[in-house]
Amino acid sequence: MRRVTIYDVAGKAGVSTAAVSHAFNDPERLRATTVSRILDAARELGYAPNPHARALHSQRVGVLGVLFPQPIATVFANPFFASFLEGIGSVTDERGIGLLTVTPHGGSLERAIAAAPVDGFVIIGLDERHAEVAPLRKRGVPFVVVDGDPETASSVNVDDEGGANAAADLLLEHGHREILVLTFHAPPEELDKDLGVRGRRLRGYRRAFVDHGVALDDDAVVRTFVTLAGGDTAFAKAWADGARPTAVLAVSDIIAIGAMRAAKRLGLRIPEDLEVIGFDDIPLASASDPALTTVHQPIAEKGRVATRLLIRELDEGGPRERIVLPTELLLRESTRTQNSKSRGQGVAKGGTEREGKRTLKAAAR
Amino acid sequence: MRRVTIYDVAGKAGVSTAAVSHAFNDPERLRATTVSRILDAARELGYAPNPHARALHSQRVGVLGVLFPQPIATVFANPFFASFLEGIGSVTDERGIGLLTVTPHGGSLERAIAAAPVDGFVIIGLDERHAEVAPLRKRGVPFVVVDGDPETASSVNVDDEGGANAAADLLLEHGHREILVLTFHAPPEELDKDLGVRGRRLRGYRRAFVDHGVALDDDAVVRTFVTLAGGDTAFAKAWADGARPTAVLAVSDIIAIGAMRAAKRLGLRIPEDLEVIGFDDIPLASASDPALTTVHQPIAEKGRVATRLLIRELDEGGPRERIVLPTELLLRESTRTQNSKSRGQGVAKGGTEREGKRTLKAAAR
DNA sequence: AACCTTTTATGAAAGGTTTCACACGAGCGA
């Protein structure tokens, strides 16, 4: 069963292939009666222009790739990525652009990138320092990097350091001195000193400790997996090892919620015995018990902004930009509302009402 | 900045384009030294075969489309679709196949389908009775229909009717006579009598009512939106209108959870005053309070099966199949564990242990 | 009726790859 091509339509309508093409793409150029004759023939034959041929000619396929460093199954299982894709999709949808999720092919991200029939990439959690991404620049394929190196060409990031700083600052203001910091294992590529999201958040915490003249022991920084179980076991193990933290800073909500679970199991009351602050503000954060105080970042918006940037670059060769979106500390139930302590310095300047919760803009760097 | 093509590589290596192609696709055919000379040239130039040209020639692009009838933003926000995509992605990933989400382009699903550079489609929640889907068959594009007409060519479904029947049967066995049935608004295309998932589930409920000789009033079947708020308001409104149900059957977990919220607000205890059974077993179902008794369906597995089916059809022109996966009633906390009543007839035959919960295979039709 | 302008339609090239059929030479057996 051969596919029906433009030749078949041209033959049936008694015109040239050029005429058929015009009938679809620029009907004004043809007599109205001719156009309808062609369109009729096309409909009868069930003709639709071959997207590959069209793409080959026009150097444009109308599809954007979203590049993940992880297997696709973990992508869709992750609420963070779901929100991110939701943001991206809202833009591509309204522009009539397709969305291709690109993940490592049998382990090789490079092959996946080369084989992807797309006009450009939104890249999440990787950047040009990675060997797979660099060739794109060389080949002239447009891309926007999200949550990668904020210095690269076109990139979208959030103020990770500022948000983390605000979180740590709040706990230190509350008088805590034994704070357990939970972070995730560094991806193997990031062996170098504290690059990426994780590094920036840790830097934000550290700066607050320095500002308050409080030491942050290496022992107090624990790496674990970004899962409920990861946060749970990390806290439980630290406790078993004799640590007696009065507060927890986690670089991810899911880790924070896992830690709360462990703490509750150990009989600790939150926030009375233990204050906890997460990061990201995934949907589960407001649904957990107690509701998690966390650093909110605009996940879907990040996707939207990145996509618009990419499309503009594609359409107009627009200028490359570096965008940093704000984060904000969202006070919920896993921290104490503390009006007593002095608030002279530090980050906690003037909360505003939002979603019925008090909110603090993260300090700009 | 012109893209580097196979000609550039051929020129640099001093061979024909055919040789370059062979070096990549069938190196055995060439002398080893020639191959490495070509590969070196390619690497230096940063060459990668143009996916569009390759697809045009080979009639194969290595991308599968997943067709949704809804805007992409709602897709990713929906936990059901997330699990479904996770299943699909696990298969495409291991085969090195790309995944393109296809949603209406500016309202037109037809245009989106025509423009999608894919080898085939997994279609969810639509089938050949829809005008947009029918042309695919005519054009010879392979597709597999999920949650559509179980009679079509290649399709994957679950035993909606059996699962629903088991759920209704349980409640009727428990002696309930005032049961509120919550369903969702029919998509406009399904004006005809009870097609699709919704229709099959309702049919399952109805059959149980008939078997028990209990009447199901039209008033007792309420349509609402598939959201927490939808379930909440639907129950609240029924209550306000004077209905005093002692049990709820919902065709969707999210509706069921919404109804529970409303019921708790009205002071009802679950399951003592009100038993509730949902459908789907989304992750939230086991996390709700109380944990929701529901009809489990293998969402991710449905995606995996459909994808394997499609790939087989693509690779081997394999036979078209109609697959129906089982559902099972998962007893959790929103129904009573009732050993007292007689269980002579009906569905509840022998529970097995699973996830520490009692489980009942849905009655086969 | 001749000429010019506008409208309508076409021929052919270009876009980049793969692959079929063939060519060339070397090695080998008879």
Place this chain on the structure above:
DNA sequence: TCGCTCGTGTGAAACCTTTCATAAAAGGTT
């Protein structure tokens, strides 16, 4: 030495569309 086969490499067609340049037809003016 002839004739084969085998190993390597190439030319050119095919995949299908869009678009540039141009031809043909139609209409209008003098």
